[in-house]
Amino acid sequence: MNTSENDVIARFTAVARSGASGGQLRLGIGDDGALFAPRPGYETIVTCDWFLEGTHFLRNLHPADAIGWKCLVRALSDIAAMGGAPKCFVLSLALPSGYTGEWLSRFLRGLRRAARKFACPLAGGDTTERREILISITALGEVRKGQAILRSGAKPGDAIFVSGVLGEADLGLKLLRRAGPHGTKTDSALRKHLYPEPRLGLGKWLSNRRLASAMMDLSDGLSTDLTRLCRASGIGARMEAAKLPSARLSESAGRSEIKNLDPISLVLNGGDDYELLFTVPQRAVRRIPNLFQGIPLTPIGEITRDRRVMLVTPNSEVRIASGGWDPFRRRSK
Amino acid sequence: MNTSENDVIARFTAVARSGASGGQLRLGIGDDGALFAPRPGYETIVTCDWFLEGTHFLRNLHPADAIGWKCLVRALSDIAAMGGAPKCFVLSLALPSGYTGEWLSRFLRGLRRAARKFACPLAGGDTTERREILISITALGEVRKGQAILRSGAKPGDAIFVSGVLGEADLGLKLLRRAGPHGTKTDSALRKHLYPEPRLGLGKWLSNRRLASAMMDLSDGLSTDLTRLCRASGIGARMEAAKLPSARLSESAGRSEIKNLDPISLVLNGGDDYELLFTVPQRAVRRIPNLFQGIPLTPIGEITRDRRVMLVTPNSEVRIASGGWDPFRRRSK
Numbered sequence: 001m002n003t004s005e006n007d008v009i010a011r012f013t014a015v016a017r018s019g020a021s022g023g024q025l026r027l028g029i030g031d032d033g034a035l036f037a038p039r040p041g042y043e044t045i046v047t048c049d050w051f052l053e054g055t056h057f058l059r060n061l062h063p064a065d066a067i068g069w070k071c072l073v074r075a076l077s078d079i080a081a082m083g084g085a086p087k088c089f090v091l092s093l094a095l096p097s098g099y100t101g102e103w104l105s106r107f108l109r110g111l112r113r114a115a116r117k118f119a120c121p122l123a124g125g126d127t128t129e130r131r132e133i134l135i136s137i138t139a140l141g142e143v144r145k146g147q148a149i150l151r152s153g154a155k156p157g158d159a160i161f162v163s164g165v166l167g168e169a170d171l172g173l174k175l176l177r178r179a180g181p182h183g184t185k186t187d188s189a190l191r192k193h194l195y196p197e198p199r200l201g202l203g204k205w206l207s208n209r210r211l212a213s214a215m216m217d218l219s220d221g222l223s224t225d226l227t228r229l230c231r232a233s234g235i236g237a238r239m240e241a242a243k244l245p246s247a248r249l250s251e252s253a254g255r256s257e258i259k260n261l262d263p264i265s266l267v268l269n270g271g272d273d274y275e276l277l278f279t280v281p282q283r284a285v286r287r288i289p290n291l292f293q294g295i296p297l298t299p300i301g302e303i304t305r306d307r308r309v310m311l312v313t314p315n316s317e318v319r320i321a322s323g324g325w326d327p328f329r330r331r332s333k
Numbered sequence: 334m335n336t337s338e339n340d341v342i343a344r345f346t347a348v349a350r351s352g353a354s355g356g357q358l359r360l361g362i363g364d365d366g367a368l369f370a371p372r373p374g375y376e377t378i379v380t381c382d383w384f385l386e387g388t389h390f391l392r393n394l395h396p397a398d399a400i401g402w403k404c405l406v407r408a409l410s411d412i413a414a415m416g417g418a419p420k421c422f423v424l425s426l427a428l429p430s431g432y433t434g435e436w437l438s439r440f441l442r443g444l445r446r447a448a449r450k451f452a453c454p455l456a457g458g459d460t461t462e463r464r465e466i467l468i469s470i471t472a473l474g475e476v477r478k479g480q481a482i483l484r485s486g487a488k489p490g491d492a493i494f495v496s497g498v499l500g501e502a503d504l505g506l507k508l509l510r511r512a513g514p515h516g517t518k519t520d521s522a523l524r525k526h527l528y529p530e531p532r533l534g535l536g537k538w539l540s541n542r543r544l545a546s547a548m549m550d551l552s553d554g555l556s557t558d559l560t561r562l563c564r565a566s567g568i569g570a571r572m573e574a575a576k577l578p579s580a581r582l583s584e585s586a587g588r589s590e591i592k593n594l595d596p597i598s599l600v601l602n603g604g605d606d607y608e609l610l611f612t613v614p615q616r617a618v619r620r621i622p623n624l625f626q627g628i629p630l631t632p633i634g635e636i637t638r639d640r641r642v643m644l645v646t647p648n649s650e651v652r653i654a655s656g657g658w659d660p661f662r663r664r665s666k
Contacts, residue, residue: 026376027483030496030565031415031483031484031485031565032380032411032412032414032415032484032485032548032549032550033378033379033380033411033412033415033417033474034378034379034380034480035376035377035378035379035415035476036376036377036378036379037376037478038371038376038377040373042372043359043368043369043370043371044368044369044370044473045367045368045369046366046368046369046421046423046456046457046473047365047366047367047423047457047458047472048423048424048425048457048458048459048469048471049425050425050427050461050469052427052461052463052467054461054503057460057495076368078365079365079366080364082364082368088379090380090381091381092381092382092383092425092469092484094383094388123379124379124380124381125381126381126382126383126469128383128385128388129388129389130385134385135468136381136425136459136466136469138379138423140377140379141366141481142629143368145370146370148334148360149367150360150364151364152364152464153393172541180346187443215365216364216365217365219440220526232363232364236541251620270344318544329590330482
C-alpha cells in the first residue's frame with residue numbers, strides 16, 4: 001500500500017468540502033487547527049465520544065457506512081441532550097493499512113451523510129495507522145446562553161419522560177448478530193441499531209420553550225442513565241413498568257426474535273438508543289405532546305425526594321441498580 | 334478490580350476542579366457535554382490529536398506522568414501555532430483494567446500539571462476499558478478574529494524561522510531507549526522528549542504583532558512539516574544547512590550518544606519537537622529577536638516561488654523529501 005497520511009488527509013478534505021457548510025466554520029481541515037466563529041449570545045457545547053472496534057462495534061459485523069454514521073450521531077445525541085444545535089466536529093481515526101481503500105470510502109459515505117443531514121461539517125482530524133479501528137469524535141454545538149438543559153435540574157414532583165421506544169437498538173444488535181452483516185437492513189430495530197437519529201429537534205424545542213428541568217440522552221441504558229440523572233440532581237425516581245415504551249410494543253421485529261428476551265430488562269439495560277430522557281415540572285406537563293415530529297413522548301414516572309430509583313409493577317416495587325453499559329464493570333450480558 | 338466508570342469519572346472531576354479555573358468554562362465534567370463561553374471578537378480554535386501506546390509512546394518506557402503531560406501539550410502546541418491561547422480540553426481515555434489505580438494517578442498528575450501551567454482545564458471526557466492505553470485529546474483555544482496565523486500565508490521572499498533547537502526530542506527518545514524508564518531525567522534532550530513546552534507565548538506574540546505570514550508547529554519533523562507549509566502556501570523553500578539549530582549544538586547530551594547520529598538527519602526528520610516554524614516578511618525580519626523568553630529564534634532560509642523544498646550546503650543543493658513521521662508510510666527509522 002502506498003497511502004501516505006497526506007493522501008488520507010486529502011480524502012477527508014474532499015468530504016469536509018462536500019459536507020454541510022457550517023457558515024460559522026471559518027477554517028476547516030488542513031491547518032494546525034480549525035477556526036470556529038461563535039455567535040454572540042450563545043455558548044459552545046463540547047462533547048467527545050469513543051467508538052472502538054470490539055468495544056462499540058465489530059469490524060466484521062457492522063457495515064462501514066453505519067460505523068461512519070453512528071460515530072457522529074453518538075456525539076450529536078449529547079448535543080441534543082443539552083438542547084443545542086450541532087456546529088462542527090473533529091475526528092481522530094486510526095485504521096489498519098488495508099482499510100484506507102474501499103472500507104474508508106464507505107465509512108466516509110456514512111459519515112458525510114450524517115454530517116450533511118445534521119448540518120455538522122468535519123472541521124479537522126488526526127489519522128494514524130493501527131492494527132485496530134479506533135475512532136474518537138469531538139463535536140461542537142451551540143445553545144443560547146442560559147438555555148442549556150443540564151442533568152442537575154430535576155425537582156421532586158417533576159414528571160419523567162422518554163422519547164421513542166427503548167431497547168430497540170439492543171434488539172437490533174441481537175438481530176444483527178443472528179442475521180450477520182448481509183442480513184436485511186429494513187427491520188426498524190436493526191435500522192435503529194445501525195443508523196440511530198439524534199433527537200436534535202426535540203432537544204432544541206424543549207430548550208427554546210424551557211419545558212424540561214433536566215435532560216440527558218439514553219446511551220448506556222435507562223437504569224444506568226436515570227441513576228446518573230438522579231445523582232446529578234440529588235433526587236430519586238419512581239418508574240411505572242407498565243408505562244415503559246418497550247421495544248416489545250414495536251411491530252418491527254419478528255416475534256420469534258423477541259420471544260426469548262425479557263422486555264423489561266431490554267428497556268432498562270439496553271444501550272445505544274440515543275433517545276432523550278427528560279423531566280418536566282408538573283405545571284408544564286400538559287404542554288408535552290404525545291408525539292413530537294412523529295416520535296412518541298412517554299411519561300414513565302415521577303421524580304421523588306427519596307434518592308432511590310424504584311420500578312413499580314402491579315405486584316411489587318423494586319429498587320433499580322444501574323444495569324446498563326459500564327466498560328469498567330465486568331458483566332455477562 | 335471494582336472500579337466502575339462512575340468512579341473513574343469522579344477522579345477526573347477532582348482533577349478538573351483542582352485545575353486552572355478557565356473562567357469561560359461554564360460547565361465541566363459530569364453532563365452530556367461541557368459549556369464554554371466564547372468572548373466577543375474572538376474565534377475558537379479546535380484541534381485534536383491521537384496519543385496511542387505503541388505508536389506515540391511505550392507503556393513500559395514512558396513514565397505515566399510524562400504521558401499525561403505530553404498528550405495535552407501536543408494539542409496546545411497546535412493552538413500556539415495559530416497564535417491562540419488555550420481555553421479547555423476534552424479527553425478520550427481507554428485503559429487496561431489494571432491501570433485505573435497508581436498508573437492513572439500518575440497520569441492525572443502530569444495532565445493536571447500541564448492543565449494548570451497552561452491555564453487549560455479539563456472540560457469533559459469519555460473513558461473506557463481496553464487492552465491498550467489509548468488517548469485522544471481535543472483542545473479549544475481562542476484567537477482574536479482575523480489574527481490566527483495559518484499555514485497558507487507564506488510569500489516568496491519571506492524569511493523562514495524556527496524556535497528552539499531541532500532534533501532534540503528525537504535525541505531524547507534515543508537516550509530514553511538506551512537508559513530505560515529509570516534513567517536520569519535531568520538531561521535536557523530527555524526532558525524535551527518527555528515534557529515538551531508548547532510555544533504559546535511566542536505564538537501569541539507573533540499573532541498580536543502580526544509579524545508572521547505563516548506558522549505551524551514542528552511535530553513530525555522539519556522536512557515533513559516545512560513541505561506541508563509550502564504546499565499550503567503554494568510556494569517552496571531554500572534552507573541553509575549551516576543555519577539549522579541542531580541538537581548537536583546543545584551541550585545537554587553526552588557526546589557518546591551523539592557520535593553515531595547524523596545531526597542533519599536528526600534536525601530534518603526528528604519529530605516531537607513542538608517548536609514553531611514561521612515565516613516573516615522581509616520588512617519585519619529586524620523585529621524578530623534572537624531570543625524570545627529564553628528560546629532562540631533562528632532564521633534558516635527563505636521562501637521561494639519555485640515549489641520545491643531545497644537544502645543548501647557549502648558543496649551541494651539537494652531537494653528535500655518529507656522524511657519525518659508519517660504513520661501511513663512504512664519506514665525504517
